[in-house]
Amino acid sequence: MLVKGVAFRLESDIPFEAMSLLEDFRLAVNNAIRAGVQARVTSRNTLVKIAYRDFREQHPRMYAQHLVSAFEVAGSVLKNHRRRFRKDVSCRTPFVKRLMMKAENQAYKLDRKLGVIDLPIRAGYHVELRLIVSQYHRKYLDDMSLSLGSLTVLPDRVIVAFRKEAPKPFVPESVLSLDTNERSLDGVFVEGEVAKAVKADFPDIAIIQQRHHDRRKRLQKKKAHDCRTSRNLCRREGTREHHRIDCRLHQVANSVLKFAEERKSAIVLEDLKGMRPKRSKELNRRLSMWPRRKLHQIIEYKAQWKGIPVVKVDPRYSSRTCPTCGRKQDSRMGAEFKCECGWHMDRHINASMNLLQTAISKGMAGGLRFDPGAFQHDVMMILYEPAMAARSEPNGTSYVVEVT
Ligand SMILES: [Zn+2]
Secondary structure, X not given: OEEEEEEEEEXXXXXXXXXXHHHHHHHHHHHHHHHHHHHOOOOHHHHHHHHHHHHHHHOOOEOHHHHHHHXXXXXXXXXXXXXXXXXXXXXXXXXXXXXXXXXOHHHOEEEOOOOEEEEEEEOOEEEEXXXXXXXXXXXXXXXXXXXXXXXXXXXXXXXXXXXXXXXXXXXXXXXXXXXXXXXXXXXXXXXXXXXXXXXXXXXXXXXXXXXXXXXXXXXXXXXXXXXXXXXXXXXXXXXXXXXXXXXXXXXXXXXXXXXXXXXXXXXXXXXXXXXXXXXXXXXXXXXXHHXXXXXXXXXXXXXXXXXXXXXXXXXXXOOOEOXXXXXXXXXXXXXXXXXXXXXXXXXXXXXXXXXXXXXXXXXXXXXXXOOHHHEEEEEEEEXXXXXXXXXXXOOOOOOOOOOO
16 A cells, blocks of 8 residues: 655644644643653553553543544654664653644545545534645545545644555566666666667755755854754754755656656666665765665655556676676776776766666566667767756746747
8 A cells, every 4th residue: 555645735824723632632642652661662552551541531522533543653653762762772752842643534534625624623523624725736636546544734734645555567668777876867768679878967966965064064163152053053954955855856756757657667776775884984975875765765656656667676786897798897987987898888877787687687677678789879868957947837837839
């Protein structure tokens, strides 16, 4: 089962009753967390057993299903805490600060035509939350193959989970193999006998990271005498950075998937899981590793949702192997890969060819073949470039020029 959370803004401020429900919910979560830490349990059912009655006595009017869902939230917080606690015994008991509540799908009603949520507060008393519905939201609301999952209510927005059975991936008619680099995805697209270079360029992501990194360093120095302010400012910088990068990663992923969907391509990616940064330059490496992993995550879940097959292969030696004769080189210096047999190719594209060959040799590319000799050197297909982000117009402002 696949789940996608879609955020909606509210037409007006959240009603007062709903706001106090959020506060009660947070109280219930934090109570359950404390009870759970004391009793050393994390499962929802056990939490219900040990903490339900006490809380019920203090809050006799709260809707019972919300209370159970609060225990569920507490359970997941406790599980994270237990993981952290195993590594570091001195870590503090968690505390939920943010106002939020979660309701399972039986505990609320959503009118998918009107975009109105009916949320029970207590027995016999409901509030209506009117959602702002855009074209993007309509796509999910009108698609009746999507069922409703849980609802998360925050003071300024709600998140509705839409669920569907994972579609069966299509049988690929072509293949798109991508090598993931710090500033771009480079690869090869193979359709029939023809192979072409493809590129999705995102130089701005590394620039944004560097800029925010520098700014945090400067802030820390400037506010060295006031660590609370320094921490808050740095956190704000971090949030901004994540938003900006996330937005670009989604754009890159969307253009890759659009390409793959139109041409019925399987996507081949390197498996980044085993790649551990070396201790010495850990920070720098981590800085550059994070967006790549995130990009893969985004591509994978979006591909799953659309039924596009994704193949992940072990990237070992992919940057040092010759795809025509199979020789392995000792080093991987330079922008161009050169082999004794006469083969030479852009380093990144060469790596993607090796990824593709690994996928084919393991039978993961759906019977497609690839011959490096069929590569067309003079063609480069651009999947994405930063200018495309600026060019894409927001909804509702695009217009058609009439040709007479
Ligand atoms: Zn060779």
